Amino acid sequence: MAKLVLEKVEKxxxxxxxxxxxxxxxxxxxxVVFVGPSGCGKTTLLRMIAGLEEITGGDFSIDGVRANDIPxxxxxxxxxxxxxxxxxxxxxAENMGFALKMxxxxxxxxxxxxxxxxxxxxxDKVLDRRPKALxxxxxxxxxxxxxxxxxxxxxxxxxxLSNLDAALRVQMRTELVKLNKELQTTMIYVTHDQIEAMTxxxxxxxxxxxxxxxxxxxxxxxxxxxNLFVAGFIGSPKMNLLDGEIVARDDHGAQVALAxxxxxxxxxxxxxxxxxTRVTVGMRPEHTMLAESGPIGGVADFVxxxxxxxxxxxxxxxxxxxxxxxxxxxxxxMGDPVTMAPRTxxxxxxxxxxxxxxxxxxxxx
Amino acid sequence: MSEAITKTGGLRVTGRSRGSRQVNTLPLLLPAVALLLLWxxxxxLRTLFYSFEHYNLMSPxxxxxxxxxxxxxxxxxxxxxxxxxSVILVVGVLFASIVFGTLIALLLNNDFPGRNVAxxxxxxxxxxxxxxxxxxxxxxxxxxxxxxxxxxxxxxxLRPIAWFSTDPMTAVIIIYSWRWIxxxxxxxxxxxxxxxxxxxxxxxxxxxxxxARLRYIVLPHLGRPIAIVIxxxxxxxxxxxxxxxxxxxxxxxxxxxxxxxxxFIKALNDFSIGSASAAGVFAIVLANILAFFLIRAxxxxxxx
Numbered sequence: 264m265a266k267l268v269l270e271k272v273e274k275x276x277x278x279x280x281x282x283x284x285x286x287x288x289x290x291x292x293x294x295v296v297f298v299g300p301s302g303c304g305k306t307t308l309l310r311m312i313a314g315l316e317e318i319t320g321g322d323f324s325i326d327g328v329r330a331n332d333i334p335x336x337x338x339x340x341x342x343x344x345x346x347x348x349x350x351x352x353x354x355x356a357e358n359m360g361f362a363l364k365m366x367x368x369x370x371x372x373x374x375x376x377x378x379x380x381x382x383x384x385x386x387d388k389v390l391d392r393r394p395k396a397l398x399x400x401x402x403x404x405x406x407x408x409x410x411x412x413x414x415x416x417x418x419x420x421x422x423x424l425s426n427l428d429a430a431l432r433v434q435m436r437t438e439l440v441k442l443n444k445e446l447q448t449t450m451i452y453v454t455h456d457q458i459e460a461m462t463x464x465x466x467x468x469x470x471x472x473x474x475x476x477x478x479x480x481x482x483x484x485x486x487x488x489x490n491l492f493v494a495g496f497i498g499s500p501k502m503n504l505l506d507g508e509i510v511a512r513d514d515h516g517a518q519v520a521l522a523x524x525x526x527x528x529x530x531x532x533x534x535x536x537x538x539x540t541r542v543t544v545g546m547r548p549e550h551t552m553l554a555e556s557g558p559i560g561g562v563a564d565f566v567x568x569x570x571x572x573x574x575x576x577x578x579x580x581x582x583x584x585x586x587x588x589x590x591x592x593x594x595x596x597m598g599d600p601v602t603m604a605p606r607t608x609x610x611x612x613x614x615x616x617x618x619x620x621x622x623x624x625x626x627x628x
Numbered sequence: 629m630s631e632a633i634t635k636t637g638g639l640r641v642t643g644r645s646r647g648s649r650q651v652n653t654l655p656l657l658l659p660a661v662a663l664l665l666l667w668x669x670x671x672x673l674r675t676l677f678y679s680f681e682h683y684n685l686m687s688p689x690x691x692x693x694x695x696x697x698x699x700x701x702x703x704x705x706x707x708x709x710x711x712x713x714s715v716i717l718v719v720g721v722l723f724a725s726i727v728f729g730t731l732i733a734l735l736l737n738n739d740f741p742g743r744n745v746a747x748x749x750x751x752x753x754x755x756x757x758x759x760x761x762x763x764x765x766x767x768x769x770x771x772x773x774x775x776x777x778x779x780x781x782x783x784x785x786l787r788p789i790a791w792f793s794t795d796p797m798t799a800v801i802i803i804y805s806w807r808w809i810x811x812x813x814x815x816x817x818x819x820x821x822x823x824x825x826x827x828x829x830x831x832x833x834x835x836x837x838x839x840a841r842l843r844y845i846v847l848p849h850l851g852r853p854i855a856i857v858i859x860x861x862x863x864x865x866x867x868x869x870x871x872x873x874x875x876x877x878x879x880x881x882x883x884x885x886x887x888x889x890x891x892f893i894k895a896l897n898d899f900s901i902g903s904a905s906a907a908g909v910f911a912i913v914l915a916n917i918l919a920f921f922l923i924r925a926x927x928x929x930x931x932x
Contacts, residue, residue: 336835348826
């Protein structure tokens with residue numbers, strides 16, 4: 264139960280500005296994911312929230328109480344580390360009960376809380392073992408259990424799944440989301456993996472170079488990336504980006520002349536730019552179609568048959584690459600010349616400063 | 629590291645893999661084994677043989693005298709005094725080096741200006757030769773007339789202590805501790821530096837500060853290196869000789885005569901090679917019994 268508010272939060276190291284003013288309000292019980300490339304400041308921001316890093320500017324509050332100077336163990340937040348950071352000389356039960364022991368909770372209560380959390384995480388059979396005797400997945404669960412036992416207001420996860428194998432990672436992903444619903448607590452989760460972010464988050468915070476690029480639900484980020492960085496970072500395979508210039512505009516969209524290609528129509532209710540503006544057209548591989556006599560030409564350089572879909576890597580005449588998610592029966596082979604067109608109602612448009620020029624509303628049916 | 633040890637330790641060579649190994653390893657091992665026999669087993673056997681002889685350099689020739697050397701050894705009070713002295717010395721120095729070694733290592737692990745110089749200074753005594761260290765301590769530090777400590781005690785109005793006549797064993801322990809605390813510091817400091825920072829931060833989140841952090845996180849982490857310090861220092865201290873020889877000559881009386889020093893007295897003061905050999909064999913047996921328990925304790929600790 265915690266509402267966390269960051270206002271103009273900054274982190275300056277000597278000669279390095281790691282976090283450049285972050286404004287963010289995290290609601291109670293929300294599952295928020297910080298995502299971004301390495302060095303973007305996502306872990307630093309999480310550690311500032313945890314209290315492990317000093318906040319050098321701005322305000323951070325928990326449930327309306329300024330928390331900048333509250334020591335980490337008094338903030339009521341529990342953290343799960345990337346390396347799990349289990350105490351190697353303690354058993355699983357001792358690891359999980361350590362925070363309570365430090366808080367001078369009576370022994371019987373510690374035992375009760377530990378066994379309750381252990382049952383929840385299927386650790387009841389390994390309570391007497393030391394971390395070394397556990398599998399990677401079990402260690403991960405002990406680290407989570409150690410956090411649960413404290414009954415915290417919020418959980419902080421620092422890339423907790425990156426040391427697990429792929430199958431276990433997928434399983435733990437769903438378990439963590441379930442845990443969020445079961446425990447009804449706020450969770451902040453840091454990852455560089457955009458698939459983890461998309462699958463788990465209520466809201467995603469995209470960070471880059473110490474600033475927040477965009478905050479929104481996974482689908483909002485996917486459909487309406489606020490700028491070129493988010494457009495390129497969210498979605499796999501990556502969005503195709505093509506340079507061009509607006510040649511005509513009306514109430515229902517715009518005509519964009521692409522460099523080294525023909526004119527494409529972008530349908531949108533409002534576009535914040537007029538003819539003559541240099542723009543970047545973004546079209547996701549799944550919104551790029553192979554169309555006979557389409558405006559964008561190229562040669563199929565490489566074809567990947569994944570079964571449910573086929574990815575065609577197209578080499579453009581100007582040397583650029585584009586990816587098309589095609590029907591598995593399209594019958595394209597390497598070396599075939601292809602022409603493509605965007606789905607006009609799904610393409611994005613970015614201005615010369617990289618900011619999105621259109622914003623679409625989608626309704627889930 | 630220990631994970632690797634336990635893993636290889638747990639490896640069983642199966643019949644199939646043994647069969648597939650075609651190399652005959654005996655010729656490869658032979659030179660090393662032969663050298664070992666020559667240098668270590670042969671002298672040991674010689675010593676064993678001498679220990680059953682009446683062999684005094686002042687009254688040759690040597691003749692077998694059955695187990696008489698051993699009977700004299702075990703009935704002689706000075707043997708048991710020497711063993712007691714050895715134990716006091718080893719335990720005293722071990723206690724000092726672990727307590728002070730840990731404290732100094734914790735201190736040097738902090739960040740402060742001049743840390744590297746301080747670390748070097750703290751380690752330096754280990755590189756001073758034993759006789760040199762012993763002479764400096766005897767003449768410049770502990771001497772009641774010309775020593776620094778005597779002067780300091782007079783400054784505060786106390787009577788200087790004549791260490792080597794009133795409390796010689798403590799003086800010897802102090803000198804050996806001065807030499808061996810740096811060794812413990814070095815090992816414990818490197819161990820502290822390998823302590824996972826994530827673990828310390830997890831402890832911070834769990835609310836373990838100051839003493840609780842030391843008690844529950846840092847000291848358990850140091851268990852293994854402390855076991856190594858105990859083992860290595862025991863081996864070296866059991867054969868400690870130079871400082872005793874330089875400062876007290878085992879005296880006054882037999883106050884600082886350890887088992888090692890007793891053997892030296894028997895062999896090179898009394899010229900009784902036979903009884904010195906008997907004491908030596910006894911010392912080897914004792915050391916091996918000790919080593920057995922030590923190595924078992926340490927390896928148990930390493931496997932954790």
